[in-house]
Amino acid sequence: MKPFTFERATSGADAAAAAERHPGAKFVAGGTNLLDLMKLEIETPTHLIDVNSLGLDKIEKTPEGGLRIGALVRNTELAADENVRRDYGVLSQALVAGASGQLRNMATTAGNLLQRTRCPYFYDTNQPCNKRNPGTGCGAIGGYSRQHAVIGVSDACIATHPSDMAVAMRVLDATVETIRPDGSQRKIPIAEFHRLPGDKPHIDTVLMAGELITAVTLPKPIGGRQIYRKVRDRASFAFALVSVAAIVQRDGSGRVALGGVAHKPWRIEAAEAEMPNGAKAVVARLLAGAKPTNENAFKIKLVERALASVLAEAKGA
Amino acid sequence: MRTGGEHMSNPEDCELKGGASEESEIVHNDTGITRREFIIAGTATVAATMLPTLAYGQTPQQPKLVQPQMAKVALKVNGTSHELELDTRTTLLDALREHLRLTGSKKGCDQGQCGACTVIVNGRRINSCLTLAAMHQGDSVTTIEGLGTPDNLHPMQQAFVKCDGYQCGYCTAGQICSAVAMLNEIKAGIPSHAMADITAQPKLTGAELRERMSGNICRCGAYSNIAEAITEIAGRTV
Numbered sequence: 396m397k398p399f400t401f402e403r404a405t406s407g408a409d410a411a412a413a414a415e416r417h418p419g420a421k422f423v424a425g426g427t428n429l430l431d432l433m434k435l436e437i438e439t440p441t442h443l444i445d446v447n448s449l450g451l452d453k454i455e456k457t458p459e460g461g462l463r464i465g466a467l468v469r470n471t472e473l474a475a476d477e478n479v480r481r482d483y484g485v486l487s488q489a490l491v492a493g494a495s496g497q498l499r500n501m502a503t504t505a506g507n508l509l510q511r512t513r514c515p516y517f518y519d520t521n522q523p524c525n526k527r528n529p530g531t532g533c534g535a536i537g538g539y540s541r542q543h544a545v546i547g548v549s550d551a552c553i554a555t556h557p558s559d560m561a562v563a564m565r566v567l568d569a570t571v572e573t574i575r576p577d578g579s580q581r582k583i584p585i586a587e588f589h590r591l592p593g594d595k596p597h598i599d600t601v602l603m604a605g606e607l608i609t610a611v612t613l614p615k616p617i618g619g620r621q622i623y624r625k626v627r628d629r630a631s632f633a634f635a636l637v638s639v640a641a642i643v644q645r646d647g648s649g650r651v652a653l654g655g656v657a658h659k660p661w662r663i664e665a666a667e668a669e670m671p672n673g674a675k676a677v678v679a680r681l682l683a684g685a686k687p688t689n690e691n692a693f694k695i696k697l698v699e700r701a702l703a704s705v706l707a708e709a710k711g712a
Numbered sequence: 713m714r715t716g717g718e719h720m721s722n723p724e725d726c727e728l729k730g731g732a733s734e735e736s737e738i739v740h741n742d743t744g745i746t747r748r749e750f751i752i753a754g755t756a757t758v759a760a761t762m763l764p765t766l767a768y769g770q771t772p773q774q775p776k777l778v779q780p781q782m783a784k785v786a787l788k789v790n791g792t793s794h795e796l797e798l799d800t801r802t803t804l805l806d807a808l809r810e811h812l813r814l815t816g817s818k819k820g821c822d823q824g825q826c827g828a829c830t831v832i833v834n835g836r837r838i839n840s841c842l843t844l845a846a847m848h849q850g851d852s853v854t855t856i857e858g859l860g861t862p863d864n865l866h867p868m869q870q871a872f873v874k875c876d877g878y879q880c881g882y883c884t885a886g887q888i889c890s891a892v893a894m895l896n897e898i899k900a901g902i903p904s905h906a907m908a909d910i911t912a913q914p915k916l917t918g919a920e921l922r923e924r925m926s927g928n929i930c931r932c933g934a935y936s937n938i939a940e941a942i943t944e945i946a947g948r949t950v
């Protein structure tokens with residue numbers, strides 16, 4: 396790990412301003428992704444701003460009838476929250492499908508959204524990787540690509556976003572709230588928060604330098620049967636090969652977002668018109684134009700089957 | 713190729729091996745480069761292609777810090793307060809093991825994947841390898857040394873002894889800390905992936921136990937006895 400200076404921020408505005416004062420700075424929340432990457436010197440901040448004491452660890456009702464989740468709310472607390480379990484069940488299910496009990500006790504809402512890819516070439520500093528070192532090439536294209544993206548890929552990068560929580564946030568139409576070093580605040584719809592790789596795969600999100608996430612808000616609950624289905628190589632403590640977050644209403648209409656298939660949680664609202672016509676029809680629209688590799692083409696069929704099973708479960712209840 | 717030779721006991725085999733390595737000096741192509749030269753040249757090429765990599769690793773405006781930076785942190789560990797001044801890079805695990813000499817917590821993977829470093833901070837189990845000591849100003853940490861002592865074992869420690877919940881013991885401190893905190897999580901109603909209904913109150917079934925303990929890997933595969941030990945204690949508390 397490279398040396399760095401350390402400070403504990405006391406307010407959101409304070410933290411964002413500190414980030415501007417130190418060009419090589421990063422925020423640290425749970426540390427579960429950042430420290431892992433710092434040990435490998437994939438992330439090399441020269442200054443760490445500890446955001447754990449900002450008081451952003453509350454879950455509150457919004458005047459609109461939704462929920463405001465502080466950026467520092469731990470994954471365990473969010474999954475266990477009574478309102479989340481009752482009204483946004485897909486989110487609780489996605490959270491408990493991720494990582495381990497110990498990690499969820501540290502991992503935060505903001506950190507989870509901002510976790511970086513698990514592409515094995517990104518982690519192996521001996522390998523070329525445009526995300527880690529722009530311009531060096533992509534080891535996964537033409538390499539071992541079983542876990543990689545099938546849609547929204549570019550010639551520069553085929554990595555997936557590894558978060559389970561973010562997929563549920565996408566199907567729930569969450570909004571990310573931030574504060575910038577100049578004190579201004581903005582609200583970013585989750586659909587626009589994560590980027591596709593394009594020719595700049597080293598940039599994962601639309602956040603700007605020094606911009607701090609303060610909260611994630613959820614709109615008023617929409618009811619329906621909410622299901623998160625994660626398919627992985629072992630039954631627990633593994634990242635998704637594919638995952639499906641679905642909200643199915645009584646009349647068969649609903650919403651679907653996918654994990655494990657793209658550089659961001661994948662949702663095409665237009666495909667949801669096909670919900671009453673079954674999984675095959677939905678996936679045909681949702682993954683139209685997919686460009687899988689020979690090694691990960693199975694994901695398309697897997698998504699279809701996972702969604703079929705989710706729709707069957709929703710109907711049965 | 714050479715390393716294979718080290719394990720050979722037959723001197724004739726070794727000689728054969730020696731012959732083969734001499735043969736490798738033969739020029740195999742028309743560039744006139746021997747294999748040994750080729751390997752050396754190859755290494756240099758790797759080093760050269762690594763250069764842009766390093767250059768990209770840091771944005772130009774970033775100041776370079778080469779000296780270790782220090783930070784002060786006050787921690788309460790197993791009931792005792794400590795004021796430490798540490799290299800900012802020190803993880804909580806390294807602070808416990810290297811600075812406070814509490815070597816019960818183990819470093820398995822150092823990447824959050826094995827659970828050997830599990831300790832209880834402010835009542836919650838965490839991986840001490842993926843958190844900095846400096847991030848725990850004022851926190852209360854309980855390690856395996858604080859759960860019980862050799863003459864006065866914690867009930868979970870007793871159950872592990874009774875049920876033989878280990879073989880080499882490397883994962884054991886993490887398993888025990890994790891199990892103690894896990895039972896409290898069930899009591900507090902924290903849901904898990906094993907629940908069919910996420911709004912229900914959790915119960916400690918076999919499936920729940922396996923799911924909730926999946927962050928603790930045992931290379932020796934002592935899982936069935938670990939599960940037995942935890943179930944025995946759970947029977948009394950959950």
Ligand SMILES: Cc1cc2nc3c(=O)[nH]c(=O)nc-3n(C[C@H](O)[C@H](O)[C@H](O)COP(=O)(O)OP(=O)(O)OC[C@H]3O[C@@H](n4cnc5c(N)ncnc54)[C@H](O)[C@@H]3O)c2cc1C
Nearest residue numbers: 424425426427428429493494502503506507558559608824
């Ligand atoms: C072994 C292992 C298995 C895992 N398995 C899964 C899994 O199955 N599913 C899954 O979804 N995840 C999994 N994870 C990932 C885990 O969920 C993330 O590491 C975690 O959510 C990151 O949150 P954090 O608070 O620890 O982030 P940190 O590591 O503290 O930060 C991550 C990034 O976010 C930035 N950041 C943090 N807070 C803010 C803020 N408020 N504003 C702006 N920037 C901020 C940091 O600067 C950093 O760049 C796993 C992790 C490990 C180690």
Ligand code: SF4
Nearest residue numbers: 514516524533552553
């Ligand atoms: S897929 Fe993306 S993250 Fe993986 S090696 Fe290629 S550029 Fe890097």
Ligand code: FES
Nearest residue numbers: 820821822827841
């Ligand atoms: S050493 Fe911390 S999880 Fe393996």
Ligand code: FES
Nearest residue numbers: 879881930931932
């Ligand atoms: S007892 Fe050896 S690793 Fe678990």
